[in-house]
Amino acid sequence: MSLLNPLLLNARRFGAGVDVSARGITLVVLSERLFGGGPLRIEWLAHAPLARETLAGTEIADRAALAATLRELFGALPRACTQATLRCAMALPTGATLLASVPLARLVPEAGAAAWKKDVSGLYTELEPLVLAEAERVAGIERHELAVDWHVGPFGAIGSAGSSGSSGSSGSGAAALREARVTIAATARSHLEARIECAAMAGITLCALDDEAHAALRAMRHAAAFELPPHETWAALWIGAAGIHGWLVADECVSRTMRFPALEYADLVEALRDLASDAQVGCTLVSGDLSMLLGVQFSLADIGDVLGSPVLPFECAPLADADHPLDVSLLHDPSCVVAFGLALRGVSE
Structure with missing residues (x-):
């Protein structure tokens, strides 16, 4: 005999991740069952562009415009999300x-x-x-x-x-x-206060603010748990406005880190070799704005050659429910990684 209310057995915890960048705002909503475990479910994916004058580097120049776009994105959420208690997290620029x-x-x-x-x-x-x-x-x-x-x-x-x-x-x-x-x-503190204020203007309460790079790593580690063999040494790369961040993960722990550009590296090849060191990299997950690789005349194939491993771009698609229709272009967009990692934090905490 179950001691739990049958209605609670299907209850879910919801988390939303909001990534604000020059490319626009990306919103990811995840959920998981409160009881009995089970995989995460992607409830919603959405993206909205921002006017060029909304952001000035890491500063929010037009808070009203940002709040209006946030209100529009959250206003389009499906009923299952609007009726749930959303734990929302927003990204802080790595720079x-x-x-x-x-x-x-x-x-x-x-x-x-x-x-x-x-x-x-x-x-x-x-x-x-x-x-x-x-x-x-x-x-x-x-x-x-x-x-x-x-x-x-x-x-x-x-x-x-x-x-x-x-x-x-x-x-x-x-x-x-x-x-x-x-x-x-x-x-x-002004960076936090500006984002909290914009969210509040849009009727959103933030439970956390997190660095973009750490949110991306969290998302890639979640994807690696599904896509890579257990205990395999692998590399994670996130490409953002401030450059490329890299992590070498061995035995589920980050053993080495890398950031490029940096004074200690002459080029990206040297940075990647330093990240791998003497380790045998089984696979490399890459996420973020992949078009920025063109600025350093690099490609995913070049990354694989340097690290000696296959390269997989991060995608939400393998983690999505086939019966849950979502925006196909966003499902395959590696730049959704930060918003996914933020939503993952909202669900897990």
Whole structure:
């Protein structure tokens, strides 16, 4: 005899991802069953262009125009989506987000590390002002104008974008403290506030804001779980306005990262070889605006030759329900990856 209400057995959790870029706004809505598991379902895919003057680099120049386009996109959602509680996440431009990783020992005096050895939970309270000072130093922006997110490895797990600090801990010991690193993500608070305001003007409440590159990686890791053999070493590439981000994934963990253009690389070939290092890459997933490869005179075939692996462009199509009609062009558009990754966050959290 089931103790659950039969009506709840088919209930679904919905998440929406909104990617705002110079190409326009892309909206992806995903859902999954609350009970019993099962695959994600793509409920909706939509795209709307933006007037050229709406964005000025990473800044939103015309908030009213952006809000109007958001209102139009969400107004076209099917009934199943409008009647559900949508957890919405929006992208932050990668060019507006600063990432830094510093050894914990550089921030923490030796005496402080010894004191925390028995009480790791106290680490986060005492460390927060030091992290904020480091973020201020690296970003060159006063801390009250920054939105900072951070975590300490191997103790912490990164929190929601835009929060100041993290919580939770695991592990202890002086050796672990000496080896730990503090990973910091920071952006100008104005970038968050502008997007929250535009969403509010459109009648949308955002549950999170996330960096474009991390959202793209989240989507590609989800696709790899379905399309690639388990435990295979593979590479993920995302092509955005700020350049190309790359990750090497081995045993389901990111082992190496790459960003191009960068001063340490003469060209993209050198960057890709550094990403692969000595690893045998089984497959490479590529996403984002693939037309930008033309700017560096590269192709998907060239990527495969350098990494020595087959190359698969990210597509929503393999993850879509055949009985659920959606825009065919968007199903095969690799640039939907950021919105998909954002919706995935909305569903899973």
